[in-house]
Amino acid sequence: MLETSQQFYLIAAFVVVLGLTIFGFFMREGVATSNIYQKGVKLYQEKDYTGAESAFRNVLSRHPSNDMVHLLLGDVLMQQDKLEEAIAEFREVIRRAPKNVDAYLRLGNALVKQDKLAEAIASVEKARDLFKAQRNPQKANQIDQLLQQMIAQ
Structure with a gap:
C-alpha cells in the first residue's frame, strides 16, 4: 500500500x-x-x-455568444438578400447586448431594405440615444443627420 x-x-x-x-x-x-x-x-x-x-x-x-460574429453573419446575409435571417441575427445581438449600437444601426439598415421605414427609424433613434448616453455627441449628431435623411424619404 x-x-x-x-x-x-x-x-x-x-x-x-x-x-x-x-x-x-x-x-x-x-x-x-x-x-x-x-x-x-x-x-x-x-x-x-x-x-x-x-x-x-x-x-x-x-x-x-459571439456578438461580433452574429453581426458579421447578418452583414453577409444582407449581401445575399436574406433579410429576414439578417434581421434575426441583429435582433439576437440586441436581445443579448441591448447597448450594442452597431446592432441597432445594422438592424435599421436591414429594415430600410424591407421598406419598413418606421421600424428602421426607431432602431436608428435607439442607436442615437445610446451614443448620447455614452457621451458621444459627435456620433449622435451623425446619426441625427442620417435620421433627417431617412425622414425626408
Missing part, C-alpha cells in the same frame, strides 16, 4: 495532467475557431458571401 505522501503526489500529478489536458483542448479549440473566423473575414472581403456565411455559422456553432 502507498504511503499517504505518495498518494498525495499521485493525486497532485493527476490533477496537473488533467488540468494541462483541458487547457490544451481549449487552446486548440480557440486557435481552430480563430482560424475559421479569419477565413470568414477573408471570404467576406473577397465577396464570397456564401463561403463567409458558412465560416461564420461554423464559428457560432462553437461559440454562439
Whole structure:
C-alpha cells in the first residue's frame, strides 16, 4: 500500500495532467475557431458571401455568444438578400447586448431594405440615444443627420 505522501503526489500529478489536458483542448479549440473566423473575414472581403456565411455559422456553432460574429453573419446575409435571417441575427445581438449600437444601426439598415421605414427609424433613434448616453455627441449628431435623411424619404 502507498504511503499517504505518495498518494498525495499521485493525486497532485493527476490533477496537473488533467488540468494541462483541458487547457490544451481549449487552446486548440480557440486557435481552430480563430482560424475559421479569419477565413470568414477573408471570404467576406473577397465577396464570397456564401463561403463567409458558412465560416461564420461554423464559428457560432462553437461559440454562439459571439456578438461580433452574429453581426458579421447578418452583414453577409444582407449581401445575399436574406433579410429576414439578417434581421434575426441583429435582433439576437440586441436581445443579448441591448447597448450594442452597431446592432441597432445594422438592424435599421436591414429594415430600410424591407421598406419598413418606421421600424428602421426607431432602431436608428435607439442607436442615437445610446451614443448620447455614452457621451458621444459627435456620433449622435451623425446619426441625427442620417435620421433627417431617412425622414425626408
